[in-house]
Structures are given as structure tokens and as C-alpha cells.
Amino acid sequence: MAWQLRQGSVLVYVIWFAVAVPLVIVGLLVEPRWVGWFMLAWFAVLLAFTLAMRMADGKLQKAWARAARELGWRISAAGPEVLERWPFPPFDLDPAAEVAEVTSGRHRGREFVTGEFRHRVRRRNLGFDFLDLQIDRPLPPLQVLPAGLGAVAAASLLPLRLDVAGLPVRYDLFNGREDHAQALLHANAVEVLNGVAPFGFSCEGRRFVAIFPAYRDTTTALAHLDAACDLLDLMPEQLWREGEQWAATRSS
Template identity: 70%
Template sequence: MAWQVHEGAAIVYVVWFVVAVPLAIIGLLLEPRWVGWVVMAWFVVLVVFTVALRIGDSRRRREWVDAAGQLGWRVSASGDELLERWPFPPFDTDPKADVVDVTSGRHRGREFWTGRFRHKVRRRELGFDFLDLQVDRPLPPLQILPAGLAPVAAASLLPLPVEVDGLQTQYRLYNGREDHARAVLHPRAVAALADVPPFGFSCEGRRFVAILPAYRDSGTALAQLDAACDLLDLMPEQVWRAGEQWAASQQES
């Protein structure tokens, strides 16, 4: 819903009309002379709301560019070449998907790329922020998302609830094995995730992409970058071995 609102999707105008029609009817019943002014006032509310969102988005973008500049990272308008790096859902579900507002650099010894991913699921415009982190060893196929990010998962995938002690948000497994998911979300990893707003991740082979809610402030984005690095640093050896076995099986097939 946040994405739809910020992007000015059709649902925003549907909500406006849903409220405007009852206002007009009430105005006609109570005082017909004021109907036009009531509808105009409600239209002004829509305009002010839209302008406020744009100003907020612009402020967040400037703050991020300033923070990236101070840390020596590179910011570019688009990065369609990144789409070739992600062979797993939801990145492979829409051939017309695009990547914008890309930032690349190095953090805690890892190369990373972060930005905004826009795509469609059954004609519905969706999007989220992503964080692609360098990994030196292959990982098994796995996609774990908090319930709030469920709409960005591939529509054909059926979620399996994953209860995690120490996290209030319910997580769901969309791809991969449950024992791998529970191994990744061990107590030390949970402690790192508990300190930041919820986010999910997809991995397969030498690809690890954190999936995050869009329109975050720079402080939250930097904290989640650290948490994602912690998740990789704390990845159990058994998961790495499972990834190497999966990669070997893919080469044989």
C-alpha cells in the first residue's frame, strides 16, 4: 500500500472518489449550495497530500545522496544490467521490470549494489528497495520475506509460515527448504535483525539480495545494510555447504 500511495497509483484516486461521492451526497442533502466547495476542498486535500509526499521523497533522496557521497559510494540513475544477476523470484517474473536510483560501493569488505526495483504482478504495479551483497561462496535457493512484503513474492509461490523466537514480525518461506531457513535465522542472526525494521532476502548461488520496504530514511537504510552484512557474516557453515552441493548439482545437470 505504501508503494501504491507514493507512486501515485490508481488506488489513490479510487480512495479519493470513494470519499468524494459520499461527501457530495451529504452536501446535496444538507446544503446544495456548498457541494462544489466541499468537493473542491477535498480535491485540495489530495493535492496537498501528493505534494507533501513528493517533498518527503525528494528530501530522503538528497539525504541518501549526501550520505553516499561521504562514504565514497557511487550513485546512478539506473542499473538495468543488475537484472541479469537475479535468476530467482520476483526478479525473473516481469521482463519489463526496471531498476532505478542505484548506489554501489563497498561496505565492511563487501561490494554491494542497492536501489529500487519496479515490476508488475498480474497488472499490479509493485516495487521495493533491494540490496545486492557480494558473496564468495554459493548459497542454496532460499527466499524469506516478512508478511508485509508478501506481495513482492512470485504469485505462483505458496508461503510457509516460519515462526522465529525473538522477532515480532511473522516471516514466510517462499522458496527453499525449511531447515535451511531455520538454520539462517539462528539466535545471533535474529538479534541482528531485531534491531532494524523487518526486511527479507532471496539467495541462489552467488547471489544474495535483501528485499526492503521502499521510501526509508538514510539512517534506516544504513542500519539495514549493516544487518544484512551481519546476516551473511553469521551464516552457518551448514548452509554454505548446502549451497556448494546445490551449485555442484546444477553444473552436473
């Protein structure tokens, strides 16, 4: 719902009509001369809300662009070639998916690409922010997300609840093996996740993609970037070995 409202999609107008039609009916039955005022007031509320969302989004984009320039990162409006990096869910489920607001650069010795992923699931327009971090060794297929992100990042997949002590919110497994997820979410990794707003990740082979709620402020986005790097630095050797074995079976 939040994504739909921020995007100003058709859902906004559906909501408008859902409220406007009962007002018209009530106005016709009770006090017809107030119908116009009701309709005008409701339209003004909708217009003000839409404009406020657009202004807030513009401020977020300008703040991020300023920070990216100061850090020497590169920004582009779109990145269709980025989609070819991820031949695994949720990125390969919608052939018409798009990537926008792309930023690329280097942080803590790792090349990265970040931006906004937009796709459709069962006629719903959905989206989230992503961060693709460079890794030198393969990882096994795995997708772990906080429950609040599952609806937009893995809407077509069935979750398995993860029972991990200390996590700030409920996390679910959408792809991969549960023992791999448990191995990754060790005590130090949980401490990292506790230090920032909840986020998830997908990995497979030589791709590791962190997944975040859209419309984050710059401070939160930079904190997420550090936290994602920390997760990779804390990745158990067991998972790197499992990834190498998985990659070997794929190539044979």
C-alpha cells in the same frame, strides 16, 4: 497501499472519486450549494497529501545522496543491467520490471549494489528496496521475508510460516527448504534482526539479495546494510556446503 500512495498512482484518483461521488449525491439530495465546497476541500486535501509525499521523498533521496558521496559510493538514476543478476523469484516474474535509484560501492570488504525494484503483480504496481551483496560461495535457493513485505516482494508466491523463537515479527518462507531457513535463523542471526527494522532476503547460487521496505531514511538504510553484512558473516557453514552441492547439481 502505502506503495501506491507514495507513487501517486491511479489508485489515488480511484480513492478520490470513491469519496467525491457520494459527496455529489448527498449534495444534490440535501444541499446542492455545498457540493462545490465539499469537492474543492477534498481535492485540496488530496493535493496537499500528494505534495507532502513528494517533498518527503525528495528529502530522503537528497540525504541518501549526501551520505553516499561522503562514503565514496556511486549513484545512477537507473540500472537495467542489474536485473540480469537475479534469475530467480521475485525478480524474474515480471519481464517489464525496473530498477531505479541505484547505488554501488564497497562496504566492510564486500561489493554491493542497492536501489529500488519496481514490478507488477496481477495489475498492481509494487516495489521494494534491495541490496545485492557480494558472496564468494554459492548458497541454496531460499527466500525468507517478514510477513509485511510478502505482499510486495513475493505477492505471487504462497508463504510457509516460520516458527523461530525471538524474531521481532512473523517471518515466512516463500522459496527453498524450511530446514535451510531454520539453520540460517539461529540465535545470533535473530539478534541481528532484532536490532533493525524488519527485512528479508533472497539467495540462490552466488547471489544474496536483502529486501527492505521502500522509502527508508538514511540512518535505517545504513543500519540495514550493516545487518545484512552481519547475516552473511554469521551464515552457517552447513548452508555454504548445501549451496555448493546445489550448484554442482545445476552444472552437471
